Amino acid sequence: MNAGKTLFLAAVAGVVLLTYSPSYAVSAQDAEKFQKTLDELEALQPKKHQHGGRYSKAFKAKLQQVLKAAQVLLDQHGVRWNLDPANSEIILITPLRSGHSMNQTAYGVQKTMRGLEVEYNPKELLGSDASALFEEDRGRLIISADDVQRGEIGSFLQHELRHALLQNRLMNGRDTVFFGFVEAMPGHTIGEAPYNQQFSFDEIAAYSVQIHFLGHELEVARRAGNSDLVNTRAKEIQWAIDVVTPLLNVLEVSIPQALTTIEVMEQSSQTTNPWLGLSKLESVLGDDVDCSGFSNGAAGLFFFRNDVQFKNHKKSVVFANIETGPVRTVVGTVDLGFRNNLKVATDRLKSDGTSVGASDELAPVIRQVRRKMLLLRDRLKDLKQAYADLTLVLRGKRYDDVIERTRSIKHAVVDQPQDLSSYP
Ligand SMILES: [Zn+2]
Numbered sequence: 469m470n471a472g473k474t475l476f477l478a479a480v481a482g483v484v485l486l487t488y489s490p491s492y493a494v495s496a497q498d499a500e501k502f503q504k505t506l507d508e509l510e511a512l513q514p515k516k517h518q519h520g521g522r523y524s525k526a527f528k529a530k531l532q533q534v535l536k537a538a539q540v541l542l543d544q545h546g547v548r549w550n551l552d553p554a555n556s557e558i559i560l561i562t563p564l565r566s567g568h569s570m571n572q573t574a575y576g577v578q579k580t581m582r583g584l585e586v587e588y589n590p591k592e593l594l595g596s597d598a599s600a601l602f603e604e605d606r607g608r609l610i611i612s613a614d615d616v617q618r619g620e621i622g623s624f625l626q627h628e629l630r631h632a633l634l635q636n637r638l639m640n641g642r643d644t645v646f647f648g649f650v651e652a653m654p655g656h657t658i659g660e661a662p663y664n665q666q667f668s669f670d671e672i673a674a675y676s677v678q679i680h681f682l683g684h685e686l687e688v689a690r691r692a693g694n695s696d697l698v699n700t701r702a703k704e705i706q707w708a709i710d711v712v713t714p715l716l717n718v719l720e721v722s723i724p725q726a727l728t729t730i731e732v733m734e735q736s737s738q739t740t741n742p743w744l745g746l747s748k749l750e751s752v753l754g755d756d757v758d759c760s761g762f763s764n765g766a767a768g769l770f771f772f773r774n775d776v777q778f779k780n781h782k783k784s785v786v787f788a789n790i791e792t793g794p795v796r797t798v799v800g801t802v803d804l805g806f807r808n809n810l811k812v813a814t815d816r817l818k819s820d821g822t823s824v825g826a827s828d829e830l831a832p833v834i835r836q837v838r839r840k841m842l843l844l845r846d847r848l849k850d851l852k853q854a855y856a857d858l859t860l861v862l863r864g865k866r867y868d869d870v871i872e873r874t875r876s877i878k879h880a881v882v883d884q885p886q887d888l889s890s891y892p
Pocket residue numbers: 476477478479627631671674
């Protein structure tokens with residue numbers, strides 16, 4: 469079920485987004501050189517099926533050229549950096565309280581997100597086919613090549629920052645409606661690559677924030693009368709809409725299906741208790757993750773005590789695991805005061821290994837899971853409408869309306885503290 473490892477697939481490198489608009493305060497020649505060496509590096513990248521294979525000498529030599537070219541640009545922008553002491557193939561952005569905005573971002577991220585560092589790591593980006601990345605396990609945010617060119621944080625890092633922010637909330641023991649994921653059952657696919665096997669609900673929030681950031685950039689370009697840049701931003705927004713729409717479509721179908729499954733099981737449980745007349749206890753997953761759970765094939769509740777992710781808080785995590793056809797919808801929720809109930813339920817289950825009459829203990833868990841699904845379902849409705857409105861505005865080239873539309877999109881993904889409690 470793979471819940472112990474959180475995947476934050478970043479935005480894929482869009483062709484549109486790699487075009488460089490030479491309007492920034494760096495030498496055009498140096499900017500071109502950076503782009504050229506980067507293209508050459510990409511051509512030397514080992515093929516996907518050789519993943520885990522060796523990088524050639526030519527690749528390593530070219531990588532050094534890319535890093536040098538990036539350093540030249542960062543210097544010209546006035547961004548302070550140093551090489552990672554542990555890995556000379558990585559440029560770290562120096563965290564500074566004042567100075568260049570990129571240094572300030574690195575400072576803010578480090579202060580507020582558990583020491584998260586900001587780096588430029590072309591090898592990692594190429595290897596993951598991403599424009600920017602949030603690597604939770606490494607505690608790193610990786611800026612895009614475009615950020616290096618521009619000397620400022622662009623939309624892809626905004627996307628990754630959103631992932632980091634949500635993850636940080638979870639680690640602090642706060643739940644969010646975008647905590648969960650969908651995955652394809654074996655032999656099936658969902659959505660579109662790179663999200664065709666699994667994606668986090670989080671992507672919806674991350675792309676929405678990214679789109680609003682692009683909307684803001686479009687507005688700035690529009691006010692400056694730079695119609696080329698307005699067109700570029702419009703294309704970038706359209707690209708992001710095209711990536712996130714299939715994900716919205718998957719969720720739009722899978723969330724109501726999962727809700728129905730839960731309701732059916734709850735209704736029938738009044739007599740035979742199938743929600744809990746469940747199969748035997750699922751066992752421990754790994755060294756650092758305790759997992760116990762109930763399932764009956766269509767749905768299950770799994771309880772994790774994940775000491776890696778939550779080592780400072782010893783939080784429990786519950787995943788409701790609901791299978792409907794080719795899709796498994798996994799709604800995650802952080803320990804919200806029902807840990808004792810879970811303990812009672814799982815202890816009873818352990819004692820005979822087959823079944824428990826623990827519906828009282830589990831009722832609050834199921835209620836919380838359902839609340840999250842209801843909230844997400846309503847959010848998805850708002851989002852679909854907001855995305856449809858934005859698409860119309862873009863098609864009609866009504867660029868002065870874009871910022872208002874992207875603001876609605878961002879608004880629909882902001883967590884409100886009272887959100888969950890307003891559902892039964
Ligand atoms: Zn993402």
